Amino acid sequence: MPTSYDVLIIGSGQAGNPLATALADAGRKVVLVEENHLGGSCINYGCSPTKALLAAAERAHQLRTAAEYGIKSVEPDLDFAAVIARKDAIIKRSREGVRRNLQQEHPGITVLHGHATFTGPHTVQVGLPGGKMQEIKAPLIFINTGTRAALPDLEGLAEVPYLTTTGLLDLQELPEHLLILGGGYIGLEFGQMFRRFGSRVTIVESGANLLEREDDDVCAGMREILEADGIELVLGAEARRVSQNEEGVITLSAHTRTGERRLRGTHLLVATGRTPNSDTLGLETTGVKTDEKGYIQVNSSLQTAVRGVYALGDIHGGPQFTHISYDDYRVVRDAIVHGKRRSAKQRPLPYTVFTEPQLGRIGLSEDQAREQGIAYRVATMPVRTIGRARETGRTTGFWKVLVDKQDRILGAAILCAEGGEIMTMFQLAMMGRLTYPQLQNMVIAHPTWAEGLNNVFAKLEKPGAA
Structure with a gap:
């Protein structure tokens, strides 16, 4: 029974x-x-x-x-x-x-x-x-x-000792050259991690940009950061086949706009989704x-x-x-x-990509605002203008914030040191329905990262075309 x-x-x-x-x-x-x-x-x-x-x-x-x-x-x-x-x-x-x-x-x-x-x-x-x-x-x-981990339909994959993120976490020796198939946030975090450990890293992505959910300027900023770390990025590349020779070298063949690329490495991480x-x-x-x-x-x-x-x-x-x-x-x-009903379909979606610097995201991107026909203004501020950034030497990246006709925050992309923590400040402002002048005029302790909330709105652009 x-x-x-x-x-x-x-x-x-x-x-x-x-x-x-x-x-x-x-x-x-x-x-x-x-x-x-x-x-x-x-x-x-x-x-x-x-x-x-x-x-x-x-x-x-x-x-x-x-x-x-x-x-x-x-x-x-x-x-x-x-x-x-x-x-x-x-x-x-x-x-x-x-x-x-x-x-x-x-x-x-x-x-x-x-x-x-x-x-x-x-x-x-x-x-x-x-x-x-x-x-x-x-x-x-x-x-x-x-x-x-979702596995792509890739010729030869079953015959190659590929890694998923689970297996990669248990390696006991550092890969000499790590090939990463997939340019989403998982691939980027592991790519920068192993590059800083000392591995050569090549990231192969089928899309024209990294991080498909992000605006082009955010993708470009992330690309600059990773390439500055010495990571090779192969974008717009359709992986066709993979093989391993007797010496253990893995070869990933991919079709790109410039022709066929044969990328060789010692390890292959498959990070193409779930x-x-x-x-x-x-x-x-x-x-x-x-x-x-x-x-x-x-x-x-x-x-x-x-x-x-x-x-x-x-x-x-x-x-x-x-x-x-x-x-x-x-x-x-x-x-x-408790007998209290709330929709799981209507809730904020904050997330952070834990590269260095981080990318913190909340609310609408500029592309999403355009697609939804929402009039917006956008403010963009280089991180190097923040006093805390100059003092700590962490000057890479920018803040990007969208506001609506009522001066309320629509969304933010914070490519910055502690970007996830800063993004959460914008999320709190959105939940409290604060307007950007309230943030602009708030007394914020100096010198902190949060001081950027006083300054980011200084150059709001005109409403974007719906």
């Missing part, structure tokens, strides 16, 4: 974990099923490990460039295995914290390790270690199984609907086509960010526990 619970959560990511504790604290009997490590992608192979490695890469860069500050520069003596060990220690502590939170600090939660497969709309069979099976039944089910982990859940037994890519279809309350079954986080498509997954948890928690 199936074991009955009030709530079944499949996947322990940034939506599933807090939802388990919230519903257990509300008196529900909860079971959480996780096939891999507790914590989901953010803790195990996403945000936490990559930002830990980026911090190490930044230290190496500071040693190389110390002469700019009157300190003798040195070439870092990189112990790459030790860098990876530090990252692993951070992950371990995070996993232990998640386990403690779920199994010790919140009674009412049962954690099962195994693969969950639906056998009906509200019944799931879990394959446990040792070959045992357990059937679970629950009126409320939340699918939080995330995504995995695909949902929905294909092994047995959804065909439930009535839950997916789109052509396999993402689970949900309404504005994150409910699937089956009553009582929800999809949270990356599995339902759309922007794949940890903070969006966490907000999915809040949307569902508020509806079920």
